[in-house]
Amino acid sequence: MEPILQVHNLTMDFGGLRALNRVKLDIREGEIVALIGPNGAGKTTFFNCITGIYKPTGGDITITPPGKNSLRINGMKANRVTEKGLARTFQNIRLFPNMTVLENVLIGRHVRTRSGILGAIFRPPSVKKEERETAEHCYELLRKVNLAPQVNELAKNLSYGAQRRLEIARAMATDPFLLLLDEPAAGMNAMETLELDQLIRRIREEDRISILLIEHDMKLVMNISERIFVMDYGSKIAEGSPMEIKQNPLVIKAYLGEETHADD
Numbered sequence: 001m002e003p004i005l006q007v008h009n010l011t012m013d014f015g016g017l018r019a020l021n022r023v024k025l026d027i028r029e030g031e032i033v034a035l036i037g038p039n040g041a042g043k044t045t046f047f048n049c050i051t052g053i054y055k056p057t058g059g060d061i062t063i064t065p066p067g068k069n070s071l072r073i074n075g076m077k078a079n080r081v082t083e084k085g086l087a088r089t090f091q092n093i094r095l096f097p098n099m100t101v102l103e104n105v106l107i108g109r110h111v112r113t114r115s116g117i118l119g120a121i122f123r124p125p126s127v128k129k130e131e132r133e134t135a136e137h138c139y140e141l142l143r144k145v146n147l148a149p150q151v152n153e154l155a156k157n158l159s160y161g162a163q164r165r166l167e168i169a170r171a172m173a174t175d176p177f178l179l180l181l182d183e184p185a186a187g188m189n190a191m192e193t194l195e196l197d198q199l200i201r202r203i204r205e206e207d208r209i210s211i212l213l214i215e216h217d218m219k220l221v222m223n224i225s226e227r228i229f230v231m232d233y234g235s236k237i238a239e240g241s242p243m244e245i246k247q248n249p250l251v252i253k254a255y256l257g258e259e260t261h262a263d264d
């Protein structure tokens with residue numbers, strides 16, 4: 001079976017700085033994969049290239065959504081990439097702070113709804129039905145991320161951990177086949193991180209969404225990932241199972257001087 005995401009020799013230059021150097025990575029359907037590496041290794045730049053925020057300098061990005069044909073997405077605009085089934089969250093949370101929790105998810109769902117401007121003005125029964133179904137679907141997503149009691153709360157009033165879960169619900173509202181999570185556990189306490197671990201597993205099992213996560217919390221990474229890719233200075237330096245990665249001398253060297261928690 002084709003990998004659902006195939007990245008070949010991805011390269012990204014910012015002026016004289018090579019932030020990504022011929023990076024190769026693939027993800028198979030149903031996998032939970034982590035992308036790790038010291039600060040500045042190029043992880044977020046990798047996400048930004050995949051999701052259409054940056055146009056890569058070189059290389060190929062190909063997706064094969066389950067049951068569909070392969071498609072090269074290099075340089076495709078971010079909203080088109082989302083339509084094609086890649087959704088993401090951001091390292092610096094990007095919610096609409098003055099909108100409610102439900103409204104934030106409804107906006108994510110917009111990419112999958114049909115009614116246009118005329119429908120919004122005249123609101124025939126078909127549009128009302130779609131609106132009702134959309135709201136129900138978004139509510140279900142909020143229930144999944146444990147935010148149902150706060151549907152009418154403004155996003156800015158949520159705790160940091162809850163805002164991260166809301167970002168996940170919003171990304172899921174776009175019906176992705178692959179979810180990219182950029183440091184989902186950042187700012188979470190141990191209990192919230194454990195809940196996040198369970199949530200990611202549920203998303204994979206119940207919604208059949210594959211996951212690629214960037215994460216610095218090594219305990220979470222080692223617990224949850226089937227495979228791990230390690231980057232340093234823009235290049236991939238290792239790839240393997242959590243056990244292989246823990247023992248890889250290149251990885252240990254890259255992290256020397258940084259505090260790691262692989263054996264916590």
Ligand SMILES: Nc1ncnc2c1ncn2[C@@H]1O[C@H](COP(=O)(O)OP(=O)(O)OP(=O)(O)O)[C@@H](O)[C@H]1O
Binds near residue numbers: 042046
């Ligand atoms: N828009 C940009 N313009 C110029 N340089 C950039 C830009 N975005 C990232 N960089 C540089 O590219 C390199 C990789 O940065 P990136 O944010 O991808 O690393 P990272 O692995 O995600 O780090 P962290 O774990 O700290 O988030 C860094 O040297 C960074 O300064």
